[in-house]
Amino acid sequence: MLPIGQLLGEGVVVGLAGGTGCLATCGPVLLPYLLAEEGRSRWASVLALGQLLLGRLVGYLAIGILAWLAGMTVLASPRWRAWLVGTAYLGVAILMVAYGFSPAAKGCAATPGAGILARVRTRWPKLLPAALGLLTGLNLCPPFVVAITRAADAGGLAGSLAFFSAFFVGTSVYLAPLPLLGWLRRPEAVRTTARLAAGVVGVYFAYLGLVNLIGGLLA
Amino acid sequence: MSSTPTTTSRPWSPGLSWPKTALAALPMLLLTALMLLGGRPLPHDPLRLVPLLAVFVLSNVLFVLMLRTGKTDRFRAILFVTVAVCFVLSFIPNLLEVRGNIGLTGDDLVQGKTPFCHMVIPMTVIPAALTRTIIFPGSMLTGFAAIGSMLVLWLAATLALGRGFCSWGCFFGGLEDGLSRVRNRPLVKAIGKRWTYLPYAVLGTVVVISALTLTPTYCEWLCPFKSVTEFNALTNTRAVAQAVIFFSLFAGLVVVGPVVTRKRTQCGLFCPMGAFQGFTNKLNAFEVRVDRERCSDCGQCEKVCPTFSLDRESLAKGGTRVSCVKCGKCVDACPKGAAAFHIKGTALRPQARSARLLFLYPAFLFLTVFGSGMIQDGLYRVLLLVTTGSMIAH
Numbered sequence: 001m002l003p004i005g006q007l008l009g010e011g012v013v014v015g016l017a018g019g020t021g022c023l024a025t026c027g028p029v030l031l032p033y034l035l036a037e038e039g040r041s042r043w044a045s046v047l048a049l050g051q052l053l054l055g056r057l058v059g060y061l062a063i064g065i066l067a068w069l070a071g072m073t074v075l076a077s078p079r080w081r082a083w084l085v086g087t088a089y090l091g092v093a094i095l096m097v098a099y100g101f102s103p104a105a106k107g108c109a110a111t112p113g114a115g116i117l118a119r120v121r122t123r124w125p126k127l128l129p130a131a132l133g134l135l136t137g138l139n140l141c142p143p144f145v146v147a148i149t150r151a152a153d154a155g156g157l158a159g160s161l162a163f164f165s166a167f168f169v170g171t172s173v174y175l176a177p178l179p180l181l182g183w184l185r186r187p188e189a190v191r192t193t194a195r196l197a198a199g200v201v202g203v204y205f206a207y208l209g210l211v212n213l214i215g216g217l218l219a
Numbered sequence: 220m221s222s223t224p225t226t227t228s229r230p231w232s233p234g235l236s237w238p239k240t241a242l243a244a245l246p247m248l249l250l251t252a253l254m255l256l257g258g259r260p261l262p263h264d265p266l267r268l269v270p271l272l273a274v275f276v277l278s279n280v281l282f283v284l285m286l287r288t289g290k291t292d293r294f295r296a297i298l299f300v301t302v303a304v305c306f307v308l309s310f311i312p313n314l315l316e317v318r319g320n321i322g323l324t325g326d327d328l329v330q331g332k333t334p335f336c337h338m339v340i341p342m343t344v345i346p347a348a349l350t351r352t353i354i355f356p357g358s359m360l361t362g363f364a365a366i367g368s369m370l371v372l373w374l375a376a377t378l379a380l381g382r383g384f385c386s387w388g389c390f391f392g393g394l395e396d397g398l399s400r401v402r403n404r405p406l407v408k409a410i411g412k413r414w415t416y417l418p419y420a421v422l423g424t425v426v427v428i429s430a431l432t433l434t435p436t437y438c439e440w441l442c443p444f445k446s447v448t449e450f451n452a453l454t455n456t457r458a459v460a461q462a463v464i465f466f467s468l469f470a471g472l473v474v475v476g477p478v479v480t481r482k483r484t485q486c487g488l489f490c491p492m493g494a495f496q497g498f499t500n501k502l503n504a505f506e507v508r509v510d511r512e513r514c515s516d517c518g519q520c521e522k523v524c525p526t527f528s529l530d531r532e533s534l535a536k537g538g539t540r541v542s543c544v545k546c547g548k549c550v551d552a553c554p555k556g557a558a559a560f561h562i563k564g565t566a567l568r569p570q571a572r573s574a575r576l577l578f579l580y581p582a583f584l585f586l587t588v589f590g591s592g593m594i595q596d597g598l599y600r601v602l603l604l605v606t607t608g609s610m611i612a613h
């Protein structure tokens with residue numbers, strides 16, 4: 001097994017090198033959400049980013065465990081990879097379309113007499129970034145595939161997880177400034193547009209998901 | 220008819236007396252003659268001469284009626300719809316002549332033979348500014364609808380008209396404008412205000428994805444008007460998927476939507492170019508305003524506005540939303556003469572007639588000059604079809 005220190009260092013470097021790709025994937029997903037929600041405090045914006053990052057970390061670690069379990073055999077298969085990414089993207093798409101195109105929930109979840117569905121509807125956007133983070137974290141973009149190869153070489157579960165944790169830190173640097181945009185003053189028009197944009201981005205991810213699934217079938 | 224607006228509640232009309240109409244129409248007569256001939260002698264070929272004379276007569280008759288009756292949209296729409304229909308009639312035979320086929324092949328893309336259209340301007344200029352790459356497979360300066368000349372035309376129209384471009388220049392808008400007038404009453408009346416923000420959401424998303432992928436995303440995947448112009452040759456699954464999307468969007472937003480709502484649904488609910496163009500309204504000197512003293516809050520203007528640009532909130536503020544295309548439909552419909560064309564920074568009522576005239580000259584001239592080539596070529600193709608049995612000149 002490679003020394004943990006070396007794996008951590010390499011993970012950060014690979015993450016920093018490929019992190020702009022993460023910004024390209026997670027930026028369009030997180031930004032509309034940050035701009036759409038009403039009356040968010042600075043801390044709430046940071047919390048949303050925190051949730052997204054946590055979701056991504058869980059996604060990365062899940063891949064890390066898979067990489068360790070399977071070596072490269074499963075993840076190296078183009079079909080398997082395409083299906084994993086396709087399914088994850090379709091998950092992102094469903095969440096974003098539902099969030100973007102459903103009317104904004106009004107009122108308070110704690111209103112006495114509100115049914116369980118009403119409560120879920122009012123609260124679910126609050127957990128949305130975590131779910132989106134998890135699903136985008138399963139994205140097997142080129143730097144991520146490099147990371148998987150390296151992690152599979154690490155030779156042990158601890159090494160694999162250490163590498164992916166470091167990779168996560170490296171890539172997160174690029175996402176850190178996003179909450180600043182959430183702090184901007186957002187008139188109603190901007191919030192409505194941002195929410196609809198989440199739906200449009202969702203349609204785009206649905207397209208990417210379908211392309212991957214069909215690609216997996218044809219591989 | 221008095222040329223000074225009154226302060227009573229009698230509906231005020233921007234129409235002119237006959238002598239003033241003749242005087243005001245004369246410059247347009249000369250300008251259109253100059254622009255249409257461009258210093259060339261009259262063509263000898265009757266198939267070319269008849270369309271040229273038809274455009275000249277039609278445009279000037281419509282302009283005179285506009286001045287005399289004070290109705291803007293009623294006569295604008297006739298020319299605007301004619302331009303759009305003739306554009307389609309002219310574009311496809313033109314492609315067949317220039318390229319030999321309608322379907323775009325890989326070679327056409329590589330050789331930059333794709334005609335550029337204004338719809339992709341925001342998706343081209345913003346990424347071009349950021350990445351210094353023109354993400355459109357067209358030729359920059361030469362050939363049919365080259366990128367350079369289309370950008371110059373668009374810039375001129377934008378400076379003169381703001382989003383007025385969408386009802387005085389866009390050769391696609393006329394299709395839905397025409398179809399939105401087919402029924403007398405709408406079948407669907409209520410469309411949630413939030414959906415009127417969708418074009419801005421589409422704009423933002425398409426610009427970001429275009430910049431990230433360096434491809435003209437809107438053009439490749441979302442443009443309904445591909446259905447009546449050109450799309451990739453149907454040689455693979457991707458091209459078939461694209462064609463299905465184009466036809467579905469065309470059917471929904473350009474045909475069914477306008478017919479059932481009496482609104483321009485593509486322009487008001489989807490078009491990212493329109494959304495982008497809306498911001499240029501902020502820079503443009505002309506706008507449509509509502510005189511609160513005359514307005515009776517009857518809501519007639521809100522009802523007829525084809526682009527959802529008037530609502531209770533904007534009426535209360537005496538103006539339109541940023542999406543106004545300056546078509547003049549609300550001005551025509553207002554029973555109190557409260558809605559009027561206006562030049563920013565000037566007094567509302569005393570200047571209303573001159574403000575309208577000052578707007579009409581560049582707007583109508585742009586529509587006539589920009590559209591005259593399309594009308595002429597469209598009519599020429601029809602005459603060609605009637606006389607030779609083919610729309611292609613051999």
Ligand code: SF4
Nearest residue numbers: 514515517518520553
């Ligand atoms: S049509 Fe519009 S501007 Fe005219 S009176 Fe009615 S509400 Fe007012």
Ligand code: SF4
Nearest residue numbers: 524543544546547549
């Ligand atoms: S506000 Fe009036 S001028 Fe503007 S788009 Fe609507 S109807 Fe046309």
